[in-house]
Amino acid sequence: MIFDKASENVFDQQRVVGKPQRRIDGPLKVSGSATYAYEQQLNQKLAYGYIVGAQIAFGKISGIDDRKARSAEGVIDIITYQNVPEVGTGAFLSAKALGGPQIQHYHQAVAIVVATTFEQARAAAAALVVHYKRENGQYSLESLAASAPLSKSGAFRPEPVTSLGDFESAFHRAAFKVDETYTTPDQSHAMMEPHATLAYWENDLLHCWTGVQQLNWGVRDLALALGVPKEKIRMRAPFIGGSFGVKGTVMSDTVLAALAAQKTGLAVKVTLQRPLVANNTAHRPATIQRVQLGANPDGKLIAIGHKSVSGNIPGGRPEAAVLSTRYLYHADNRLTELKLAELNLPEGSAMRAPGEAPGQMALEIAMDELAEKLGIDPVELRIINDTQFSPEHPDKPFSKRNLARCLKRGAETFGWEHRSAQPRSQKTGRWLKGMGVSSAIRGAPVMPSAARVTLQSDGRLNVKTDMTDIGTGTYTILAQTAADMFGLTTADIDVQLGDSAFPESPGSGGQWGAASSTAGVYAACVALQEKLADEMGVSLNDLSFSNGQIVVNGKSIALQSLALEGEISAEAKMEYAESRKQFEHQTFGAHFVEVAVNELSFEVRVKRMLAVCDAGRIINPKAAENQVLGGMVMGLGAALMEELVVDERLGFFVNHDLAGYEIPVHADIPEQKVIFIDDVDEYAGPLKAKGVGELGLTGVAPAIANAIYNATGIRVRDYPITLDKLL
Ligand code: MOS
Numbered sequence: 001m002i003f004d005k006a007s008e009n010v011f012d013q014q015r016v017v018g019k020p021q022r023r024i025d026g027p028l029k030v031s032g033s034a035t036y037a038y039e040q041q042l043n044q045k046l047a048y049g050y051i052v053g054a055q056i057a058f059g060k061i062s063g064i065d066d067r068k069a070r071s072a073e074g075v076i077d078i079i080t081y082q083n084v085p086e087v088g089t090g091a092f093l094s095a096k097a098l099g100g101p102q103i104q105h106y107h108q109a110v111a112i113v114v115a116t117t118f119e120q121a122r123a124a125a126a127a128l129v130v131h132y133k134r135e136n137g138q139y140s141l142e143s144l145a146a147s148a149p150l151s152k153s154g155a156f157r158p159e160p161v162t163s164l165g166d167f168e169s170a171f172h173r174a175a176f177k178v179d180e181t182y183t184t185p186d187q188s189h190a191m192m193e194p195h196a197t198l199a200y201w202e203n204d205l206l207h208c209w210t211g212v213q214q215l216n217w218g219v220r221d222l223a224l225a226l227g228v229p230k231e232k233i234r235m236r237a238p239f240i241g242g243s244f245g246v247k248g249t250v251m252s253d254t255v256l257a258a259l260a261a262q263k264t265g266l267a268v269k270v271t272l273q274r275p276l277v278a279n280n281t282a283h284r285p286a287t288i289q290r291v292q293l294g295a296n297p298d299g300k301l302i303a304i305g306h307k308s309v310s311g312n313i314p315g316g317r318p319e320a321a322v323l324s325t326r327y328l329y330h331a332d333n334r335l336t337e338l339k340l341a342e343l344n345l346p347e348g349s350a351m352r353a354p355g356e357a358p359g360q361m362a363l364e365i366a367m368d369e370l371a372e373k374l375g376i377d378p379v380e381l382r383i384i385n386d387t388q389f390s391p392e393h394p395d396k397p398f399s400k401r402n403l404a405r406c407l408k409r410g411a412e413t414f415g416w417e418h419r420s421a422q423p424r425s426q427k428t429g430r431w432l433k434g435m436g437v438s439s440a441i442r443g444a445p446v447m448p449s450a451a452r453v454t455l456q457s458d459g460r461l462n463v464k465t466d467m468t469d470i471g472t473g474t475y476t477i478l479a480q481t482a483a484d485m486f487g488l489t490t491a492d493i494d495v496q497l498g499d500s501a502f503p504e505s506p507g508s509g510g511q512w513g514a515a516s517s518t519a520g521v522y523a524a525c526v527a528l529q530e531k532l533a534d535e536m537g538v539s540l541n542d543l544s545f546s547n548g549q550i551v552v553n554g555k556s557i558a559l560q561s562l563a564l565e566g567e568i569s570a571e572a573k574m575e576y577a578e579s580r581k582q583f584e585h586q587t588f589g590a591h592f593v594e595v596a597v598n599e600l601s602f603e604v605r606v607k608r609m610l611a612v613c614d615a616g617r618i619i620n621p622k623a624a625e626n627q628v629l630g631g632m633v634m635g636l637g638a639a640l641m642e643e644l645v646v647d648e649r650l651g652f653f654v655n656h657d658l659a660g661y662e663i664p665v666h667a668d669i670p671e672q673k674v675i676f677i678d679d680v681d682e683y684a685g686p687l688k689a690k691g692v693g694e695l696g697l698t699g700v701a702p703a704i705a706n707a708i709y710n711a712t713g714i715r716v717r718d719y720p721i722t723l724d725k726l727l
Pocket of ligand 1: 213243244245246248350351352353354508509510511
């Protein structure tokens with residue numbers, strides 16, 4: 001099925017889609033019976049793997065002495081580059097899952113020790129001796145920033161340079177200007193469930209249970225790493241304990257579990273120990289960004305410049321921090337630029353709203369600085385520079401853009417009129433009070449997605465797709481979609497996800513999951529309805545579905561009775577027409593924050609947060625609110641706490657566990673509120689809905705930074721805003 005534009009359809013009735021729904025997988029989650037990869041039980045002999053990470057960042061393995069480790073109790077095998085074929089790189093990442101002799105980054109896996117128990121594997125791993133020849137690597141983004149070349153374009157690598165008009169001369173003549181440099185640090189995903197895999201081979205067929213957001217990427221990259229055909233891999237991820245991009249594809253746990261299972265003939269379980277996650281896997285790279293804004297006295301931007309440099313290992317991608325600047329505000333003269341320095345730190349990759357979140361952390365402080373210089377309210381300044389057309393392609397409209405509505409609604413709801421434009425002018429006791437605002441923008445891509453829908457002989461409707469639920473609520477929105485299509489409730493639907501044997505979806509990533517996978521289920525439901533109509537000798541238009549009944553020319557038949565003879569099943573895939581490219585597809589939002597800053601210690605307390613989001617129809621307002629609330633907490637982390645500290649002599653992230661890498665929790669924020677703009681986007685898909693998960697993070701950190709400035713009069717342009725930077 002090819003999607004172009006949605007007309008009026010069943011979802012407009014707001015029966016199930018659009019209504020808050022409890023998670024259908026909730027009881028499994030809270031009772032501990034949702035099985036994660038590491039909890040999977042098998043009826044066969046199991047061994048445990050323990051991964052050993054490289055102790056150097058760059059150089060070579062000069063020798064391995066595994067005699068003591070091999071003779072340790074319970075040890076079955078030890079796998080290194082010396083005793084298995086060379087591991088290949090996948091299509092998304094450039095670091096190999098098994099290093100040696102060349103080492104690409106610190107904690108790159110150099111061995112997996114396989115033993116009868118986890119403890120035995122761990123003990124033997126401690127006895128493994130690996131000798132290294134350290135070479136000099138590059139670990140300082142700051143020292144390479146000035147000489148870094150432009151990045152290259154390609155898959156998930158946006159154009160390095162975009163321009164419109166004459167930025168330099170417009171900026172030069174602008175009456176009001178901001179020209180500042182902002183920095184964002186390396187960040188770790190720090191999701192609850194560390195990477196884990198259970199793998200075994202059934203002859204030449206590899207089975208693995210793992211936590212991978214996009215099974216199609218996981219299978220592709222595992223096949224590339226092992227040099228086996230994709231068809232020989234069955235990957236399952238029915239439940240995933242959180243992920244923000246680093247589980248987009250397979251990591252060392254999966255590749256090494258598969259190798260270990262192959263070599264030992266056993267089923268092998270591997271989890272990355274928490275201290276390995278930060279350096280062994282991938283992270284959000286640090287950026288150094290220069291933002292130049294030029295405006296007329298009326299607040300109209302005439303020049304927007306945004307240049308960013310980030311680092312990565314050879315072959316790695318840039319952190320596309322200028323991406324959302326290409327879509328956010330109007331200005332006739334524009335220049336954006338991405339540079340990429342080659343570093344030998346662990347690989348940088350996608351983390352929630354990649355590029356967009358750190359980019360807005362810079363741009364949206366700059367907007368606050370400009371508002372102050374102009375003497376224009378920062379909400380107003382953003383509205384003045386709003387546009388319905390793509391800023392770099394003035395003929396191209398947005399499919400839907402309610403940014404100004406988000407800002408206005410947020411200002412009213414939050415009590416923005418109580419904010420004082422004068423910094424450091426509001427105080428309660430020893431607490432300086434301030435409010436800040438930021439716009440939010442995040443792309444709304446969709447991808448082809450397939451599903452199979454079956455009317456079972458017991459009358460229940462079964463939905464299958466290899467889509468994942470990473471804690472976002474996918475099970476529930478797919479049940480909602482199918483329920484509406486057949487006039488049922490979510491209680492009548494069984495959803496099965498996370499198995500590469502099911503029809504292919506694009507998985508969870510890029511905020512495309514909700515729109516794409518519901519569209520795939522919609523297509524499969526239409527295909528099943530066509531089949532039913534065909535069997536009844538009527539046309540699809542003669543059929544309608546409500547209250548568990550199928551209505552044909554005024555006659556009602558229980559849906560259940562149709563399948564009594566045997567199940568009826570249909571599979572279909574939703575794809576997208578070229579015409580969709582006539583529009584820019586983005587989601588929008590506005591964040592409002594109130595902070596209190598202690599005037600003696602400069603401790604920051606976030607008091608209140610409000611997010612107003614514009615993402616088309618909200619399929620499940622309960623789950624969507626939950627996503628945005630989580631994004632706001634994560635944004636607080638980005639603003640105030642999160643930073644992987646680089647050891648620039650040895651090339652690794654020092655604070656590589658949850659004791660050193662600090663993240664906030666919901667309880668750190670006394671009041672959080674989320675509002676969804678009541679609107680739909682006909683160009684987003686049949687449900688007229690877009691994703692919200694990554695939108696919820698963008699704009700949060702700069703709103704906090706701006707509130708801190710409003711409270712203290714101190715402008716920090718270097719994240720995270722720890723109290724030492726305010727003293
Ligand atoms: Mo997201 S960083 O695309 O999982």
